[in-house]
Amino acid sequence: MSYWEIFSWITMIILGIGSITVFILFLKDMSQILKKFQEE
Amino acid sequence: MYSLANIDYFIIIIYLSGMVGVGLWFARKHTDFDDFFLAGRSLTTPLLITTLISTYYGIDVLFGDTQLAFTDGVVAWFGYARPTYAFFLIAALLLAERLREDDFKSLPDILDFYYGKKTRYVGAVTSFIYSLPALSLYGFGMVAEVTLGWEPITGMLVLGGIALIYTLTGGFWAVALTDSIQFVMMCLVIVIAFPYAMSFIGGFDTMIETLPQSFFDTMGDLNIFLIIIYASTGLSILVEPTFYQRIFAARSYKNVRNALIIGIFIWGSYDWLITILAMSAKVAVIKGMLPPDVAPDAALLTVVVAALPAGVVGLFLAGVLSTEMSTLDSYCLVAGGNVSYDIYKPAMKPNATDHELIKTTRYGILLSWVLGFGMAVQFEQMLGLWVFLSSILISSMLVPIMLGLYFKGLRKPLAGFLSAGAGLFSTVILNIYIMTMGKFDVSEETYVIQWFGIDFLQEFVMYITVPISFIGFFIGLLLQKGKQR
Secondary structure, three states, X not given: OOHHHHHHHHHHHHXXXXXXXXXXXXXXXXXXXXXXXXXX | OOOOOHHHHHHHXXXXXXXXXXXXXXXXXXXXXXXXXXXXXXXXXXHHHHHHHHHHOOHHHHHHHHHHHHHHOOHHHHHHHHHHHHHHHHHHHHHHHHHOOOOOOOHHHHHHHHHOHHHHHHHHHHHHHHHOOHHHHHHHHHHXXXXXXOOHHHHHHHHHHHXXXXXXXXXXXXXXXXXXXXXXXHHHHXXXXXXXXXXXXXXXXXXXXXXXXXXXXXXXXXXXXHHHHHHHHHHHHHHOHHHHHHHHHEOOHHHHHHHHHHHHHHHHHHXXXXXHHHHHHHHHHHOOOOOOOOOHHHHHHHHHHHHOOOOHHHHHHHHHHHHHHHHHHHHHHHHHHHHHHHHHHXXXXXXXXXXXXXXXXXXXXXXXXXXXXXXXXHOOOHHHXXXXXXXXXXXXXXHHHHHHHHOHHHOOHHHHHHHHHHHHHHHHHHHHHHHHHOEEEOXXXXXXXXXXXXXXXXXXXXHHHHHHHHHHHHHHHHHOOOOOO
């Protein structure tokens, strides 16, 4: 396996795990924000 | 065109309906202009990451990175994308905190504060032109043609129209929320597409064996001046209006800093994978698995749609639409704000109410969309337009904004006005001159004109216009001794 390929798989893992984690945190924040909107 | 399964159409329709639904839900929730334009300055770190990343991708994905990767290889990442991260780091560590020290709402607000109304108007016009969604609409036309078999104009009207509706109705809250959904879609489809594309071409080793060695040369065989120019397009981040809008919309400076530092890893990974995907398209073309006439800017789309199974193609297309929509909505909103907050309010109605400002912003959004549509239909070479739009911002805004932010003693109205005005004027004139008097060179994929026996590429315009803006600034300083804001 070449260094190019190893690097590509690492970036795939970073992108996959990173984007899902950020999205979960976003959902957590968004539920608070939407609650605020509904109260108003 | 590739035939899509019913499940693909179903996924795309669900996605598009969801976007419109979000806009309509937020339509009546806005309490004031700050809420409509800056989401009440309450964006948290995750929201900033999602909206920054999804907005910044779009134009680059479809026209920059992948086109360069398809024709030249990994230099697209090392020479073009990588320097951008350095500018993001500078923005995170040095720029964001400085920008949050004062109560700015827009980029022209800064110019007004440091140099006065005239420079504000030059900044507003520059920002408005830069934010016209011509490239995003063109991207919609291309996506619709390649994947759905629609006429490009139909694609622009339908897909661009949907993004227009939710931006008009929902404002920045709708933009930020849809950006977040679009962010996860665009990232995950690339993650899913990568192994499929590798399997489609026969593995990574096949890529290394098939492509010329120069494709794996980190600086490729590109002209060094072109690499410097590609790298310096990253400078636009330091004066990017949608980027500034997100800094102003953040809850605090720390949220921006954290979002940018985390974002750099996601940006880098995303850029690398689309570079590899575009290179796999080249392999597929060489091996006869894709038609030989694949346009370089459609390489990513073509290889991924060919490699993915039914259902996942629908998800991928929804992801590609996301990439474009998140860009179009953000730029239209900024252009609308330029019309209402940066021009209409200070020039025509200083005591405009929040309701009037929101209404005028919506007119501005509509105006920018219509003008962008006209440009997308009219221009034959979108790459030339892309170079023009990215050079206009750097050439007229970089010098006055950076000097104003960091050197209090240089904040003189005439200096700011001459710098911004000379940068804007020279960029417009030079680009029009090269695009009308020069020839489009297919091998260089840009407009070229002969000057003093040298091939002068359109990309080189910034070598002239940024120094002009700099000279304009110092002429202004010399002419206006003593008057400082």
